[in-house]
Structure formats: C-alpha cells, structure tokens
Amino acid sequence: MEQQEAAVTKRLGAFERYLSLWVAICMVAGVLLGKLAPDAVAALRELEFGAGSQINVPIAVLIWLMIIPMMMKVDFAAIRDVGRRPRGLIVTLIVNWLVKPFSMALFAWFFFRVVFAPWISTADADQYIAGSIILAAAPCTAMVFVWSYLSDGDPAYTLVQVSVNDLIMLVLFAPIVRFLVSGASNLEVPFQVLVYSVVVFIVIPLTVGVLLRRWLIGRRGAVWFEQELLPRFAPVSMTALLATLVLIFGFQADNITGKFLHVVLIAVPILIQVYFNSSLTYGLMRVLKVNYEVAAPGALIGASNFFELAVATAIALFGPGSGAALATVVGVLIEVPVMLSVCAVCVRTRHWFTPAKAAR
Numbered sequence: 001m002e003q004q005e006a007a008v009t010k011r012l013g014a015f016e017r018y019l020s021l022w023v024a025i026c027m028v029a030g031v032l033l034g035k036l037a038p039d040a041v042a043a044l045r046e047l048e049f050g051a052g053s054q055i056n057v058p059i060a061v062l063i064w065l066m067i068i069p070m071m072m073k074v075d076f077a078a079i080r081d082v083g084r085r086p087r088g089l090i091v092t093l094i095v096n097w098l099v100k101p102f103s104m105a106l107f108a109w110f111f112f113r114v115v116f117a118p119w120i121s122t123a124d125a126d127q128y129i130a131g132s133i134i135l136a137a138a139p140c141t142a143m144v145f146v147w148s149y150l151s152d153g154d155p156a157y158t159l160v161q162v163s164v165n166d167l168i169m170l171v172l173f174a175p176i177v178r179f180l181v182s183g184a185s186n187l188e189v190p191f192q193v194l195v196y197s198v199v200v201f202i203v204i205p206l207t208v209g210v211l212l213r214r215w216l217i218g219r220r221g222a223v224w225f226e227q228e229l230l231p232r233f234a235p236v237s238m239t240a241l242l243a244t245l246v247l248i249f250g251f252q253a254d255n256i257t258g259k260f261l262h263v264v265l266i267a268v269p270i271l272i273q274v275y276f277n278s279s280l281t282y283g284l285m286r287v288l289k290v291n292y293e294v295a296a297p298g299a300l301i302g303a304s305n306f307f308e309l310a311v312a313t314a315i316a317l318f319g320p321g322s323g324a325a326l327a328t329v330v331g332v333l334i335e336v337p338v339m340l341s342v343c344a345v346c347v348r349t350r351h352w353f354t355p356a357k358a359a360r
Helices: 002-011 019-036 038-045 057-071 076-084 086-115 122-136 144-150 155-184 191-220 222-251 253-258 260-287 292-303 307-318 323-348
Strands: none
Touching (some): 019 038, 019 253, 019 323, 057 191, 057 222, 086 122, 086 155, 086 260, 086 292, 122 155, 122 260, 122 307, 144 292, 144 323, 155 191, 191 307, 222 253, 222 307, 222 323, 253 260, 253 323, 292 323, 307 323
C-alpha cells in the first residue's frame, strides 16, 4: 500500500505536489496587493460586463482561460457508455444534487444562526449562509481531473461524471441557489444575475470548449489532441488559476484581515460538509459494490466544489467585498488541503473495493 502511495506521489508534477503551498502564496500575495495597492485593486474590481451586471471582467477572463482547457477534455459522447456501469454515476448525482446543497444549507444555518450567533451578527450570518450555499450548489469540474488522477480513478468514467454534472448544472444551479438562499437567509437573490453568472461562467466556456474539441479533433485527430495539445494548455490553466486566487484574495483583503475569527468560523461548516458528503458518497459506493476506480473520483466530486463559479457568482450577486464572497473564498482556502486528505483516505482504503480488473 505504501508503494502505491509513493508511486502516486512520484507521478505528480511540481504544481500538483505543492498545490497547497501555491494557494497559500497566492493568498498572501493577494492580501498584500489589496493592502498595498488598494486603488489598483479597486479599479480592477469596478470593471464589469455592463452596468449593474456585477460580473467582474478580469475574474471572468481568467476563469475562461482556466476552464475552457478543462472543458475541452469533456467528451459528451462518452455519456452513451454510462449504461454499462450506471451505479457510480447515480450515486454521484444523488449526493451532488439532492443532498449536498441542502445539507450545506442546514449546516450553515445551524452554525451561523445558533452555534456562532454570539460572535456573528445577523447580517453577516445571512451573507455567510448565502456564500456557503453558492459554494455547495456547484459540483467541482476542473480540479476533479486532478483529484481523480491522485486517487488512481478511472479517467474515462470521471469524464462521464463531469460531463453529466456540467449539463445538470446548466439547469439546476440558478434555481437551487435562489431557493435555498431565500429560504435559509433574509437575502433576496436576483434571478437575472444568477442567469448572467450561469451564461458567463458555464455556458460560454463549456460551449467554446466543446466546439474547440470537435474542430481540433476533426483537423488533427484524437491522439494529437489528447496527447500533444491538451498538455500544452496545462500551464495556461494553472497560471490563470493562480492569478484568479490573487485577485480573489486581493478583493477580500480587508475582510480577511479584519475578520480573521469569522474566516475560522466559516471554515467549520464547510469542512463538515466536505467530509460528510465524501463519506456518504464513498460509503454508498461501497454498499453498492462499485469499483474503486469509480468510487474514489465519485466521492471527490461529491466533496469538492466548482469554487471558480461560486466566487464569481457571489461577487456578481452581492459584490466583491461581501460576506458571501468571503465565504466562497474561505472555501477556496480550505479546498486544496481538504481534498488532498480525502484523496489520501481513498488511496489507503482502496482494498475495501473490487478493482476494475477483477470486476465482471
């Protein structure tokens, strides 16, 4: 077992191996930028797509650069093969859409309204509840491929899970966010802004990625596309990710430094939600005798979040300096180390499951 873990570690590139370190550096750099150059950060914050849209242009461009290469990996034709092994996908979808956002709303309401009420005002509690719900309402897409790789998941099946979740997200993300935020807090969610966020941060990169995939494969073939072109995009995606984090933390510099206790408190329900959903998914996969190569990435998808979309949506709805945006930023802060810990648990417990080679 130790040899397996060592093999996984040796296969990682420098970025994946030190992902937590890069995130920490970006956090510090962003906060320093926000404190030392507040006018420049304010100018970047005010760049929007149209008056009143609140969709930040620099964040949107960086997210496109980060997500489009990931979306180019999505092969919707692979969905046709899911009928041969449907149980893993069914479990993932049930947890992602019927459990995860609702459990997060419950955890957030309980902690911010009851447990942490002595330290958090009602207005801040509303914002933190909203941010937590937005974070949980979008299952992870881009980083799932990294988590699946680290846990020795089946890349083809992971692709299917991501593809199906992306399609469902187009329809369910906006109504779920509006319903839960309005129900668990005193905030009203403008549905039009939610629709703008879905279009800008899901529809556009997904459409561009799919069209580029078809066009490039048609011109040069699948082997060249998968083995030569996609690896070249990796530095672009990673650079965009790091730059996005710097901007996010720059926009939230005052909140992070002025409300450090709140940052710690926000992390509590998010951590509980991550481990709850990953354990639930992983446990259901084991009960249903799903292969490990499917169970591991399924648990990781159910636990992680599409934090790029969550941050962008929170900023669009409530502004870059809002408590909701801060809650999604805390999700970014704890996402990487927490998901690495879930990956480690999956690798250590792979003997609980039937390997794909032994499956009928």
